[in-house]
Every structure is written in structure tokens, then in C-alpha cells.
Amino acid sequence: MPEGDTIHRAAAAMRTALVGRTVTRFEAARLVGPSPRIGAAVERVSAHGKHLEIAFDDGIILHTHMRMTGSWHLYRPGEKWRKRRHQARAIIETAEWIAVAFNAPIVETWREFDQNRHPRSGRLGPDLCDPASDLHECAARLFHYDRGETTIAEALLDQRVMSGVGNVYRCEVLWACGIHPWAPVGNVPQSACLDLVVTAANMLRANLGSTARVTAPEVPGGLAVYGRNGQKCARCGDVVKLAKMGEMARLLYWCPGCQTGCEPYPVRDVTDPLARTIDPHPAGSRWVGDVLRNRDAS
Numbered sequence: 001m002p003e004g005d006t007i008h009r010a011a012a013a014m015r016t017a018l019v020g021r022t023v024t025r026f027e028a029a030r031l032v033g034p035s036p037r038i039g040a041a042v043e044r045v046s047a048h049g050k051h052l053e054i055a056f057d058d059g060i061i062l063h064t065h066m067r068m069t070g071s072w073h074l075y076r077p078g079e080k081w082r083k084r085r086h087q088a089r090a091i092i093e094t095a096e097w098i099a100v101a102f103n104a105p106i107v108e109t110w111r112e113f114d115q116n117r118h119p120r121s122g123r124l125g126p127d128l129c130d131p132a133s134d135l136h137e138c139a140a141r142l143f144h145y146d147r148g149e150t151t152i153a154e155a156l157l158d159q160r161v162m163s164g165v166g167n168v169y170r171c172e173v174l175w176a177c178g179i180h181p182w183a184p185v186g187n188v189p190q191s192a193c194l195d196l197v198v199t200a201a202n203m204l205r206a207n208l209g210s211t212a213r214v215t216a217p218e219v220p221g222g223l224a225v226y227g228r229n230g231q232k233c234a235r236c237g238d239v240v241k242l243a244k245m246g247e248m249a250r251l252l253y254w255c256p257g258c259q260t261g262c263e264p265y266p267v268r269d270v271t272d273p274l275a276r277t278i279d280p281h282p283a284g285s286r287w288v289g290d291v292l293r294n295r296d297a298s
Contacts, residue, residue, distance in 0.1 A: 005164070005207040008129045010072045011047035014054070017074050017097040018042040023056065025093035033109030036060040042092070048127045049163020054092070059111050064090065068167075070104030128164040128201040129208060135201055138162040139194040148186025152196075152262070154246050155185040162197060164204050171226045171253045172215040173200045175235075181245065181254050183262035192261065225253040233257055 023040050036056040043055045052072065054062040064070065070089070075081060075098045081088075083102045090101040101107060125141055126133035141161045155161060156170040165173070174181055176199050179192060188196075203215045214222035219234045221227075229242035238257025245252045 005129060005204050005213070007047045007050055007052050007066065007164075008208055009211070011045050011052055013074055014052075014072060014099055015045045018045060018054070018092065018094060018099060021094040021096060023092060024095060025091065027088075028062075028090040028107050030089060031107055031109060034060060034111070035109065036062065042094075047129070048124055049129075049159050050166060051124065051159075051163070060109050061111070062090065062092075062109050063106070064101050064104045064108075065106035067105045071102050073100045073102060074098070075100065125158075125160050125162040128162050128197075128204045131205065133162075133201070135197050136194070138197040138201075139190065142185065142193040142197065143188070143190045145185045148184060150185050151181060151245065152179055152183045152185045152188050153181035153252055156196065156200070157246075157250075162200070165200050167250050167252075168213060168223070168226050169200055169203055169215070172203060172224055175225045175255060175259060176203075176215070177261065178259055179261040180259050180263040181243075181252055182264055184264060187264070188262050225255055227253065229253055 019042050021042055023036060023038055023042065026036055026038065028035065037058050037060075040056040040058040040060070043057050044053075046053050046055075050066060052064050052066070056062070064072070066072075073082060076096075077093075077098060079098075081100065083100075087102045088100050089104045089107045092099040126135075126138050128135075128138070138161060142155060145155050145158075145161070153170055153174060156165050156173065157167070173196055177192065177195050179188065179196065207213050207215075212222065216222060216224035216234065224234055225240050228240045231240050232238070233240055233255040236255065236258035238255050240253055240255050243252050243254070244250070
């Protein structure tokens with residue numbers, strides 16, 4: 001699935017192939033917005049988080065968002081495509097190259113003078129793949145998140161906070177920082193918010209030049225928890241778990257053994273004899289949580 005680093009690599013390749021060249025064909029069957037004219041030249045290709053924009057010299061901006069299924073490909077004229085023609089959502093052809101967006105859920109255009117009023121463009125957070133991004137601003141957006149009860153795992157995917165973090169990186173970042181995925185974002189201290197942002201930026205930027213995503217070089221396969229459910233955690237030896245989270249039921253990989261930072265206390269159940277006899281101090285509640293978790297796992 002594409003994340004910020006993947007989109008930046010695609011944009012870099014497309015800049016080399018398309019910028020300064022004249023469009024000889026443009027197709028987008030489900031396009032929302034006006035089409036660039038044939039004969040227009042590509043002025044720039046830019047990536048912002050998981051968003052990719054192509055600007056034409058007639059003032060049209062093509063915006064695509066890959067979400068979980070989309071990808072941009074580059075082909076020479078006559079070269080066989082790696083995906084089926086019916087999966088193409090946008091085709092930009094020049095004399096030298098053909099750029100194809102496959103399975104992109106969002107393909108839309110607007111005129112350049114409207115860009116600041118575009119609903120997505122105007123709300124995106126700083127792009128973590130950009131070295132000039134203000135990481136303290138991202139941390140502040142996370143710390144002052146408008147819905148404090150939202151889990152930190154869900155807040156990390158909100159592109160209004162920071163652009164570029166996808167499902168793989170949120171799992172790896174939370175593990176690297178030792179933060180419990182279900183911690184309410186309102187309970188995460190400012191220092192931990194900054195740690196999460198800095199860790200995410202470092203991971204994304206370290207992978208900009210590589211197609212093999214590596215976040216934990218010491219772990220076979222390069223990923224600490226993502227895709228490793230049922231295997232031992234490289235840090236604490238506990239078993240990596242898999243859960244579904246949020247409205248989209250995205251897969252979340254995490255280690256209950258060492259991701260205990262900001263762990264939410266379990267709801268006190270007065271019908272449980274163990275809960276009735278335990279001391280009400282938060283340390284007692286945490287002990288109950290550990291006991292119940294181990295009991296459920298056995």
C-alpha cells in the first residue's frame with residue numbers, strides 16, 4: 001500500500017519524465033473537474049504526504065490520492081502495461097512517456113487560482129517527507145487534537161496533523177516509541193507527541209531512496225511489528241498481535257508487552273470479584289489489566 005515515501009518516489013520519477021513536455025493525450029473517465037487541454041505542458045509534479053499533484057501550464061491542477069489501492073506507473077510508448085487497461089483512472093501521454101494512475105480512488109482537477117480553497121489542499125498538515133517541514137507544528141497539532149478521545153493510532157493517520165503517515169508507518173512508529181495504540185490522544189503528553197512525529201519523519205525520510213521499506217534494520221524483513229502477528233517481538237519477546245481499528249477497520253499490528261506508554265486503564269467492572277477486591281489506586285487498576293490480559297491470552 002502506498003505511503004508518503006512511495007508517493008515521493010513516484011513524483012520524483014514523474015518529474016523527470018513529464019516536466020516541460022507537451023501532453024498529446026489525456027484520459028480520465030471518472031474525472032471530477034476540468035481536463036487539461038491537449039498541447040498543454042506539464043509545469044510541475046509535487047507530492048504532499050499521500051497526495052500527488054500535477055500542474056499544467058493552462059492552469060489546471062490534477063490531484064490524485066492513492067489511499068490503499070492506487071499507484072502511478074511510467075511506460076514508454078508501446079511498452080506493455082503491468083496492470084489491466086480498465087484499472088487506469090488517469091492517463092497522461094507525451095511523445096516520450098505515458099504516465100498511468102491505476103486504481104486511484106480520488107482523481108480530480110481544479111484551476112490553480114482555486115487551489116487554496118480546495119477542501120483537502122487547505123487542511124493538510126506539514127509533509128514529513130520534506131526536510132523543511134516544521135515538526136514542532138505537527139507535534140502541536142497532535143497534542144491539541146480536536147477530539148481528545150480519539151485513539152493515538154487513529155490520530156496518526158489524520159493527514160490534517162501531518163502528511164505522509166500510512167498504516168505501515170503508524171504501526172512501526174507506535175512500536176518504536178512504545179506507545180499503546182488505544183491510548184486516547186488527549187492523554188498523550190507533549191513530549192511523546194514530539195517523539196512520535198520525529199520518529200515518523202525519520203522513518204519516512206530514511207526510505208525515500210529505497211523501494212524496500214525498512215524501519216527496524218535489526219529485525220528480519222526490516223519491519224518490527226507490521227505483518228508479524230503471532231511472532232515474537234524483537235524488543236521484549238512478547239507475541240505481536242493483530243487487531244482491526246477505526247471506521248475503516250484498518251489492520252493494526254502491535255506488541256502488548258512493550259507498547260505500554262500512555263496505556264488506557266481498563267474500565268472497572270464491579271461484577272468481577274477481582275475488580276471488587278483490588279485497591280482503587282491506578283497501580284491496582286493496571287495490575288488488574290495485566291492479569292485480565294494474561295487470562296484472556298491463556
